[in-house]
Amino acid sequence: MFTTTRRASVIASVLLSSAALSVDAALPAFRLGTVAQPSELAAFFSPLPDGRGLPAGSGSVAQGKAIYQQQCVACHGQNLEGGIGDRLIGGRGSLVNSDPAKAPVKTVESYWPYATTLFDYVKRTMPFTAPDSLTNDQVYAVAAYILSEAKIVPHDEVLDASKLAKVKMPNRDGFIPDRRPEKFPPASKTPQLRGAVAASGK
Amino acid sequence: MTEELLVAEARMLSESREDPRSPYFRGGTLGRRRFMLSSIAAGATVAASSRRATAAPPGSVQREVPTDPSKVLGAPLEDESYGLRSQFETEVRTRFKTSTPHSSWTFTPLEHGCGIITPSGLHFERSHAGTPTIDPRKHLLYVNGMVNQTKKYSIRELRRLPSISRIMLIECSGNGLTEWSKPTLKTVQGTHGLTSTSEWTGVPLSTILNDVGVRSAAKWVLAEGNDGAAMTRSIPIAKAMKDCMLAYGQNGEAIRPEQGYPLRLMVPGYEGNMHIKWLRRLELSDAPFMTREETSKYTDLLTSGKAVQFSFEMEAKSVITSPSGEMLLDGPGFYEITGIAWSGRGAIKQVDVTVDGGRNWKVALLQSPVLPICHTRFRLPWQWDGKEAILQSRCVDDTGYVQPTLGQLVAVRGLNGPLGSIYHLNAIQSWRLASDGRVSNVHYY
Numbered sequence: 001m002f003t004t005t006r007r008a009s010v011i012a013s014v015l016l017s018s019a020a021l022s023v024d025a026a027l028p029a030f031r032l033g034t035v036a037q038p039s040e041l042a043a044f045f046s047p048l049p050d051g052r053g054l055p056a057g058s059g060s061v062a063q064g065k066a067i068y069q070q071q072c073v074a075c076h077g078q079n080l081e082g083g084i085g086d087r088l089i090g091g092r093g094s095l096v097n098s099d100p101a102k103a104p105v106k107t108v109e110s111y112w113p114y115a116t117t118l119f120d121y122v123k124r125t126m127p128f129t130a131p132d133s134l135t136n137d138q139v140y141a142v143a144a145y146i147l148s149e150a151k152i153v154p155h156d157e158v159l160d161a162s163k164l165a166k167v168k169m170p171n172r173d174g175f176i177p178d179r180r181p182e183k184f185p186p187a188s189k190t191p192q193l194r195g196a197v198a199a200s201g202k
Numbered sequence: 203m204t205e206e207l208l209v210a211e212a213r214m215l216s217e218s219r220e221d222p223r224s225p226y227f228r229g230g231t232l233g234r235r236r237f238m239l240s241s242i243a244a245g246a247t248v249a250a251s252s253r254r255a256t257a258a259p260p261g262s263v264q265r266e267v268p269t270d271p272s273k274v275l276g277a278p279l280e281d282e283s284y285g286l287r288s289q290f291e292t293e294v295r296t297r298f299k300t301s302t303p304h305s306s307w308t309f310t311p312l313e314h315g316c317g318i319i320t321p322s323g324l325h326f327e328r329s330h331a332g333t334p335t336i337d338p339r340k341h342l343l344y345v346n347g348m349v350n351q352t353k354k355y356s357i358r359e360l361r362r363l364p365s366i367s368r369i370m371l372i373e374c375s376g377n378g379l380t381e382w383s384k385p386t387l388k389t390v391q392g393t394h395g396l397t398s399t400s401e402w403t404g405v406p407l408s409t410i411l412n413d414v415g416v417r418s419a420a421k422w423v424l425a426e427g428n429d430g431a432a433m434t435r436s437i438p439i440a441k442a443m444k445d446c447m448l449a450y451g452q453n454g455e456a457i458r459p460e461q462g463y464p465l466r467l468m469v470p471g472y473e474g475n476m477h478i479k480w481l482r483r484l485e486l487s488d489a490p491f492m493t494r495e496e497t498s499k500y501t502d503l504l505t506s507g508k509a510v511q512f513s514f515e516m517e518a519k520s521v522i523t524s525p526s527g528e529m530l531l532d533g534p535g536f537y538e539i540t541g542i543a544w545s546g547r548g549a550i551k552q553v554d555v556t557v558d559g560g561r562n563w564k565v566a567l568l569q570s571p572v573l574p575i576c577h578t579r580f581r582l583p584w585q586w587d588g589k590e591a592i593l594q595s596r597c598v599d600d601t602g603y604v605q606p607t608l609g610q611l612v613a614v615r616g617l618n619g620p621l622g623s624i625y626h627l628n629a630i631q632s633w634r635l636a637s638d639g640r641v642s643n644v645h646y647y
Binding site: 035048084099100103117120124132 | 301302304305330331344345346351352353354355359360362363382383384385410413414424426430431432434483485487489491492493494497498501503505506507508509510511512513514515517559560561592601603606607609610611613614616617618619620621622626634644645646647
């Protein structure tokens with residue numbers, strides 16, 4: 001059976017929203033959940049770009065290089081060029097590009113706007129097969145090494161919470177807000193086949 | 203990456219073409235002759251030797267098929283069972299190869315779909331560190347940051363709270379990323395399979411936020427998963443209070459492990475990555491956390507070198523699922539053109555279908571229910587005259603937004619490399635039906 005049911009959808013959405021509203025309006029005090037103590041929350045971390053939430057600790061470029069060779073090189077490569085894991089450095093100047101045949105090179109160096117994100121991501125997810133196993137000192141050190149190879153911090157840098165939040169990433173101002181829905185130009189009145197046509201199967 | 207996806211799709215197709223139960227079977231009235239000839243030419247027997255055609259498909263068991271099922275007893279009813287599908291049904295999620303099976307994705311086989319619900323076992327997957335195994339009795343949801351009272355909730359407690367159910371889609375914003383600059387993957391599973399619809403049941407997020415008390419300075423909520431990636435995304439507080447949901451149910455049972463068991467954050471109409479699976483913590487803050495997934499990924503790089511950030515909404519999109527890429531029609535005659543349309547901004551108002559590449563459009567029938575932020579099934583009866591045709595669908599949502607052609611979309615976003623801006627490709631899809639009945643993925647605009 002076919003029904004062209006704009007009305008049904010309107011009714012359905014009204015029902016949905018009124019159901020949600022009545023749930024909220026009629027809520028008794030349910031006294032569920034318990035207070036979470038700071039000790040329970042100590043294992044969690046989520047730094048903000050201004051450095052709030054970054055843990056204590058520090059690490060040097062040299063220490064980071066040693067950890068990288070041990071923990072990161074298999075996936076990210078001897079020269080941070082990537083492999084199984086993402087490429088980490090290079091690519092500056094490649095983001096302005098309108099060539100559909102040439103891919104931009106998006107790396108920590110060329111694309112990531114905040115150094116705090118690097119700390120956060122390495123700490124929570126790396127190394128890939130043993131996530132969240134590096135100490136805070138080790139994560140600061142690895143971040144320092146990557147940022148120094150990216151020529152963003154000097155080779156003798158020692159990073160800690162306050163220094164990391166002050167690092168100015170090359171693409172810090174590379175992001176703009178979402179302005180959709182977009183205004184599109186009129187559709188072509190003479191459509192045609194374009195691009196390489198995928199070959200039909202054998 | 204595109205190369206690997208193509209290889210995986212080709213493997214799926216080569217198995218499906220030998221499988222009489224697949225829509226890609228090359229054994230219809232037109233295909234059989236070619237199929238036989240090529241089999242003979244290859245010195246092969248017609249009895250298909252592929253794994254698919256001989257083994258019971260996942261989710262089924264192989265039973266002997268009687269000549270007349272009405273003359274013998276069938277399989278007995280079991281005292282306890284979960285249920286199996288028919289051994290004759292072969293559709294599966296396909297993982298299109300990535301460099302590791304732990305950070306990877308699988309696609310919903312939309313070409314098989316009927317109706318609007320995606321079976322839970324076929325809901326697309328995207329995970330960054332595999333599927334964690336979580337004991338719900340030990341799982342807790344913590345809420346901290348800019349709240350009046352930091353709290354934690356067990357799953358048992360959450361399930362006691364007033365719940366709602368909502369049939370709703372999730373679409374990965376990378377759905378179709380291979381299709382920006384040229385037609386690449388061949389099947390609708392490959393081009394559109396990162397969208398799925400389920401009925402989700404859970405507690406409105408506002409219930410929990412009101413319970414802990416949101417401080418006036420709080421503007422964003424960080425959602426964090428309990429997988430090896432500890433996946434995190436920042437969500438605007440207005441959205442969190444409006445319609446987000448802490449879901450524990452999917453299609454009438456507990457959420458599947460790969461979909462976030464025991465708790466998933468639903469962020470209606472926003473990109474799939476924000477629907478944090480295995481949700482373990484919410485942290486309220488006055489600023490977005492700028493996590494990796496909202497800076498280096500899920501941002502849309504334009505040709506200017508600037509990238510659009512926090513492009514959350516999934517815009518209106520539709521696709522014809524049958525006939526679709528790599529199917530082989532049995533010759534001229536009657537066909538029902540069918541597909542799905544959806545919008546992250548609301549309900550689908552209209553779907554138009556063309557068989558001549560956009561010169562003439564017909565209004566398709568919408569199957570009820572037509573729900574906001576949900577797959578909507580459309581259908582159009584059609585007599586194929588056997589001549590070459592370009593099949594397209596175009597949808598309009600209830601905000602008045604009209605699904606653009608690829609040409610219109612590229613005119614605005616540009617093509618920064620072969621994958622363009624990667625995310626949020628919602629253009630009209632074109633399928634070319636050749637006079638020999640073959641359907642292929644093309645760009646036509």
